[in-house]
Amino acid sequence: MGFKELIGQEKAVKLIKEGLRSGRLNHGYLYYGPENRGKFTFALGAAKALNCFQEKEDYCGACLSCEKIDKGVHPDLRVIEAQQGKSIKIEQIKKVKGFSSSRPHEGLRKVIIIKDAQLMTLPAANSLLKLLEEPPSYLYFILTSPALDLVPPTIISRCQLVPFGRVSRQKIYSYLSKNSPLTEDELKGVVHLADGSMGRALSMISSPDWKDKRERYLKRTLQVLSGEEKEIFIQAEELAGEEDLFDYLEFLESFLRDSLVYHAGGDKDLLINVDFYNEIETEGNIPSEKLLYMMKEVEGFKKNLPLPLNRRLSLEALLVKMKG
Numbered sequence: 001m002g003f004k005e006l007i008g009q010e011k012a013v014k015l016i017k018e019g020l021r022s023g024r025l026n027h028g029y030l031y032y033g034p035e036n037r038g039k040f041t042f043a044l045g046a047a048k049a050l051n052c053f054q055e056k057e058d059y060c061g062a063c064l065s066c067e068k069i070d071k072g073v074h075p076d077l078r079v080i081e082a083q084q085g086k087s088i089k090i091e092q093i094k095k096v097k098g099f100s101s102s103r104p105h106e107g108l109r110k111v112i113i114i115k116d117a118q119l120m121t122l123p124a125a126n127s128l129l130k131l132l133e134e135p136p137s138y139l140y141f142i143l144t145s146p147a148l149d150l151v152p153p154t155i156i157s158r159c160q161l162v163p164f165g166r167v168s169r170q171k172i173y174s175y176l177s178k179n180s181p182l183t184e185d186e187l188k189g190v191v192h193l194a195d196g197s198m199g200r201a202l203s204m205i206s207s208p209d210w211k212d213k214r215e216r217y218l219k220r221t222l223q224v225l226s227g228e229e230k231e232i233f234i235q236a237e238e239l240a241g242e243e244d245l246f247d248y249l250e251f252l253e254s255f256l257r258d259s260l261v262y263h264a265g266g267d268k269d270l271l272i273n274v275d276f277y278n279e280i281e282t283e284g285n286i287p288s289e290k291l292l293y294m295m296k297e298v299e300g301f302k303k304n305l306p307l308p309l310n311r312r313l314s315l316e317a318l319l320v321k322m323k324g
């Protein structure tokens with residue numbers, strides 16, 4: 001356990017460890033970077049390290065403090081987040097002020113994590129700013145945001161900025177190859193699809209139906225590519241009932257993209273769906289102009305995904321265009 005289980009964000013690890021070692025932790029950190037880069041998981045790890053009873057510059061994951069953070073019941077940690085589709089309101093920040101006014105109950109430090117800090121209303125941000133400007137010695141803030149420019153500059157100026165970048169394919173691959181029973185080709189597929197996100201890679205391999213889903217997507221794709229025109233109606237109806245239509249369309253797009261790359265003389269290693277290499281070689285052997293046209297259509301459809309009620313008809317139109 002400890003920071004070594006959080007792969008690929010060495011900069012964030014270094015900052016926290018140095019802070020703990022030197023006793024000069026910053027009172028505010030802003031973790032920023034796209035979704036699924038592990039910002040929140042890392043923030044929880046940092047909160048553990050700040051309160052761990054066993055480790056000085058890391059967290060053990062096993063002591064009472066670490067355990068309570070894992071269970072979400074540590075009295076010295078508060079996580080503030082918006083309700084679905086809402087903003088973070090000033091009332092939420094005010095509540096946390098009460099929490100901040102007393103010394104830690106059990107731990108060494110009090111930690112406040114503000115998840116998606118860009119969702120704070122302006123009054124909420126201003127209220128937080130006062131606390132960030134003069135925090136009591138035991139209080140630490142970790143804010144997360146998908147991008148820096150979404151957070152008010154006044155807040156930014158009070159925080160140490162920590163970018164969460166893309167984790168390299170090599171790192172994800174080497175971690176997964178030690179920790180999952182997948183074959184080499186399957187692993188490569190996961191690594192490509194994860195697109196630099198360890199979180200996405202892990203959630204893919206941990207969901208039991210991951211492989212079934214990909215097989216189903218492949219089957220649908222082959223039907224779309226080689227089925228007869230009179231089957232369009234049935235295909236559209238089936239697709240409209242697909243619960244993760246967006247995911248499927250992403251798959252379809254990546255299959256078309258792979259076919260384009262491969263049949264233009266590309267290397268097998270460049271394929272996203274390397275586990276479906278055989279199908280890409282045979283069924284994906286389609287003229288490149290046609291592939292490009294289909295990709296464009298799928299992409300456009302994905303961008304303006306119709307509401308469930310209207311999906312069947314729109315999908316019919318899409319399939320007709322793709323066959324045309």
Ligand SMILES: [Zn+2]
Nearest residue numbers: 052060063066
């Ligand atoms: Zn611990």
